[in-house]
Amino acid sequence: MGIGDRLKEERERLGFSQTEFSAVAGASKNSQYNYEKGDRSPDANYLAAIAEKGVDILYVVTGERKPQAADSINADASELLKLFEHVGDADRQVLLRMASAFASVAVLGAGKDGN
Known part of the structure; x- marks a missing residue:
């Protein structure tokens, strides 16, 4: 599973459509599609914006979930x-x-x- 797959998984986990998610991140819907397809990689500004909405950026980038103990x-x-x-x-x-x-x-x- 690549970054695009994990990005899509996180978007769906949070209940966003591609259009809604791209707006939150300040990207075009086409860019969102390309990120999820794996044709392009998101930049730091995009990742920072979606992190504010609850996306586990560590998971998206590395495939490893952040430790849950800190959340509890x-x-x-x-x-x-x-x-x-x-x-x-x-x-x-x-x-x-x-x-x-x-x-x-x-x-x-x-x-x-x-x-």
């Missing part, structure tokens, strides 16, 4: 990860030990309640 992380965990990226290595180790200790207490506490 809650807002608090996401914020914690962003902050963690700005902490030095030594402090990261402290934070990891602290988080491990909190998690252990939570697990032990849940066991005492019978939960």
